Amino acid sequence: MFPVEFDVEATSGRARAGRALTARGDYETPCFMPVGTRGAIRYLSADDYHAVGARIVLGNTYHLMLRPGAELVGEMGGLGRFSGWDGLTLTDSGGFQVFSLGPKIDDDGVTFKSTYDGDLVRFTPERAVDVQQMIGADIQMVLDVCPALPSPPEVIDLALRRTGEWAQRARAHHSRTDQSLFGIVQGGISPELRERSAIHTSELDFDGYGIGGLSVGETRDEMIPALSAATAHLPVNRPRYLMGVGDPASLVEAVALGVDQFDCVMQTRLGRHGTALTSTGKVHMKNVRHARDDSPLDAACACAVCARHSRAYIRHLFQTGEPTAARLLSYHNVAWTIALMGAMRAAIKDGTFPAFRASVLGVWA
RNA sequence: GUGGGCGUAGCUCAGCCUGGUUAGAGCGUCAGGUUGUGGCCCUGAAGGCCGGGGGUUCAAGUCCCCUCGCUCACC
Numbered sequence: 001m002f003p004v005e006f007d008v009e010a011t012s013g014r015a016r017a018g019r020a021l022t023a024r025g026d027y028e029t030p031c032f033m034p035v036g037t038r039g040a041i042r043y044l045s046a047d048d049y050h051a052v053g054a055r056i057v058l059g060n061t062y063h064l065m066l067r068p069g070a071e072l073v074g075e076m077g078g079l080g081r082f083s084g085w086d087g088l089t090l091t092d093s094g095g096f097q098v099f100s101l102g103p104k105i106d107d108d109g110v111t112f113k114s115t116y117d118g119d120l121v122r123f124t125p126e127r128a129v130d131v132q133q134m135i136g137a138d139i140q141m142v143l144d145v146c147p148a149l150p151s152p153p154e155v156i157d158l159a160l161r162r163t164g165e166w167a168q169r170a171r172a173h174h175s176r177t178d179q180s181l182f183g184i185v186q187g188g189i190s191p192e193l194r195e196r197s198a199i200h201t202s203e204l205d206f207d208g209y210g211i212g213g214l215s216v217g218e219t220r221d222e223m224i225p226a227l228s229a230a231t232a233h234l235p236v237n238r239p240r241y242l243m244g245v246g247d248p249a250s251l252v253e254a255v256a257l258g259v260d261q262f263d264c265v266m267q268t269r270l271g272r273h274g275t276a277l278t279s280t281g282k283v284h285m286k287n288v289r290h291a292r293d294d295s296p297l298d299a300a301c302a303c304a305v306c307a308r309h310s311r312a313y314i315r316h317l318f319q320t321g322e323p324t325a326a327r328l329l330s331y332h333n334v335a336w337t338i339a340l341m342g343a344m345r346a347a348i349k350d351g352t353f354p355a356f357r358a359s360v361l362g363v364w365a
Numbered sequence: 366g367u368g369g370g371c372g373u374a375g376c377u378c379a380g381c382c383u384g385g386u387u388a389g390a391g392c393g394u395c396a397g398g399u400u401g402u403g404g405c406c407c408u409g410a411a412g413g414c415c416g417g418g419g420g421u422u423c424a425a426g427u428c429c430c431c432u433c434g435c436u437c438a439c440c
Contacts, residue, residue: 037402058401096401115403146401184401215400244401265402272404288395326404 006239012353014258017345020239022138023178027055027088029239029260032341034334035268038063039083041334042268043327046084051304052335055087058263061132062094066116070134078136089137093128095144095184096244099216105145107162125166126173133176141210142170144184149217156188164200171204180207182241188213189222191229198233208239215245224253231258248340249364252357255344267337271330274318277337281363285329290315303335
């Protein structure tokens with residue numbers, strides 16, 4: 001386990017601007033990590049990752065294990081080298097697939113039916129660590145149990161207990177010293193359970209801490225107190241990662257509560273299907289009102305798509321089903337979100353974060 | 366020219382045989398949704414002189430006659 005150091009460079013209330021160190025380099029926070037589930041951010045290539053300002057790109061253990069296989073990725077030099085990406089990488093453990101694919105769960109692990117060929121796939125905390133060590137991302141996540149919300153208390157409680165036990169097993173099993181391992185806090189929308197989970201997970205002394213099981217059906221008003229309870233009981237000198245959350249209002253609220261990094265598929269999913277994130281809110285690019293609009297997606301955006309292309313052109317590409325449409329909007333949405341995180345970081349450092357937060361909430365809340 | 370088939374939403378078609386609320390579907394269009402990703406998926410809306418005319422009937426997209434258009438086969 002690589003002992004991540006996390007330097008808090010500036011604070012504004014509970015919000016932090018920081019720098020985290022991994023074996024292969026550091027990253028500045030607050031940080032948005034685009035999702036490349038199967039080894040690529042959809043429609044983008046490694047060259048683009050730099051251009052949109054990404055520093056860490058996600059991969060998914062479950063998907064990569066099935067195709068092309070963890071051994072193969074390892075043989076090819078690990079996820080970063082395999083995908084031609086010289087920035088940092090993080091693999092999600094497959095815990096979210098426990099939520100999204102509904103496998104059989106027992107105390108020892110989970111059994112998936114492969115989404116590719118129907119084969120049964122057995123996953124335990126130890127197996128998740130082994131597979132992720134082969135895939136070789138800079139940061140790996142423990143296998144957790146992510147229940148849907150709302151779920152009955154006994155379901156949340158069982159998920160919490162298993163996540164805690166599995167975290168301990170993963171921690172004990174992890175051996176790669178050039179790779180960081182993050183634990184994951186669960187507990188539904190209950191502040192009490194979140195506090196308990198945060199304390200228990202912290203005692204295992206991970207390199208960083210994921211906060212999982214949020215944005216899975218609850219409202220933002222339900223999410224905030226649970227998130228607040230979690231970050232309040234996590235160590236200051238380790239990065240906190242709110243998993244799967246990426247809408248601008250939640251990003252700014254989570255940063256205000258001391259979260260440092262995020263991932264989300266929303267940016268690329270919205271981009272593929274025609275919605276742009278802009279400084280004035282969501283814009284549906286398929287709408288006819290853009291047909292003769294020569295202006296960029298967002299006049300305040302510095303990305304390459306906004307520098308070159310009009311709304312009229314992008315709408316045309318969507319109307320005619322050109323794959324470039326999805327590419328351009330995915331590119332913009334990722335770049336836009338990373339820029340938003342950079343603006344938050346700057347605002348925390350120069351003392352204007354409260355005003356910045358209010359302005360974001362004014363558009364997105 | 367003769368015989369057959371087809372004309373219903375922007376497109377592809379159900380419905381006609383056996384007449385009966387306000388004529389439906391898929392796709393497309395328009396408007397929303399999308400949160401640790403299978404290029405999807407979900408919700409809502411707009412949009413019809415049922416080719417035209419005449420007839421039968423209490424009632425016609427539906428039955429009858431005429432007509433126009435498209436199409437196939439045969440001369």
